Amino acid sequence: MHWVHFIPIGTTILAAYFFLQIYQHYRTKSSAKYLLWWMLGVLTYGMGTLAESINTLFGVMSWNVTYWYIVGALLGGFPLAQGTVYLLLKPRTARFLAVLFTSLIVIASICVILSPVDISVLSDGRLSGKALTWQWVRYFSPFINLYSFIFLFGGAIYSAIKYYRDARNDVRFLGNVFIAVGALLPGIGGSFTRMGYVEVLYVTELLGLLSIYYGYHIIKNDRSASIHRVQAATT
Template identity: 90%
Template sequence: MHWVHFIPILTTILAIYFFIQIFRHYQSKKSAQYLLWWMLGVLTYGMGTLAESINTLFGVMSWNVTYWYIVGALLGGFPLAQGTVYLLLKPKPARLLGIVFSSLIVIAAICVVLSPVDTTVLADGRLSGKALTWQWVRYFSPLINLYSFVFLFGGAIYSAIKYYRDARNDVRFLGNVFIAIGALLPGIGGSFTRMGYVEVLYVTELLGLLSIYYGYQIIKKDRSTSIHKVQAATV
């Protein structure tokens, strides 16, 4: 087995550390809903790489395929993106979007759990949604992932542009650039996974989380005023 297959273990450890950092941040700012969602996002990120780690260490198991698809393909970057939604939008539309897409994810997850899993199609040992007998359940993920990408990547780019126009906020501009890069990388890796190169995903997941973590730390340590009213009031 190639050493790249063990990268998810390192990513999972990083996700645990990152989760603890955001949890402590949230404990001091419990009114910040965006921090709660970011905390959940890092948790689900780590849960996804944990499934990949289990697959590397113990081989393909039907229950792990189901678990991996729910936390990876369905949840994916949704909680992180929803945190950005709370940062950019007013509370009412942010809650509405959260309810709509959370409900969609729950419905999709139930369908995935009920779907039989055929592990014989995973003879190469790589996790894939093609093992789900009910292939139609895979049609849920594109919409959810599009929503996640638009707000996580798009939100970071939007913030970066706003900060770029303000010469006093170069640090926050840089932080948002790193977050945007971190949001983009797993998507690139996912594209390679569909072509059978899951190893690319393992690398981009680690680099993506490192990039998001670095961007988060840059912004957290900066003492300039945020352009987002919610963040300025709570951080």
């Protein structure tokens, strides 16, 4: 087995550390809903790479395919994106979108749990949604992932542009660029996975989380004012 297959173990450890960092931040700013969602996002990110780690260490198992599909393909970047929604949009709109997409994910997850799993189609030992007998359940994920991409990547780009126009906020500009890159990388890796190169995903997941962490870290430690009212009031 190639060493690249063990990268998800390191990514899971990084996610656990990142989770604790945001948790400590959230404890001091418990009214910041965006921090709560980011914390959940890093948790689910780590849960997804944990499933990949289990697959590397113990091989393909039907329950792990189901678990991986829920936390990876369905949840994916949704909680991180929802944190950005709470940062950018009005609270009422953010709550509505949270309820709407959480309900969709719950319904989709139930369908995935109920679907039989045929691991015989995973002869290469790689996790894939093609093992789900009910292939129609895979149609849920594009809608959720598109929403996640728009707000996580798009939100970071939007913030970066706003900060770029203000020379006093160059650190926050740079931080949002790193977050945007981090949001983009797993999607690129996922495209390679569909072509049979899951190893690319393992690398981009690690680099993506490192990029998001660095962006979060430098923004958190920057003393300049945030352009976002919610963030300015709670950080």
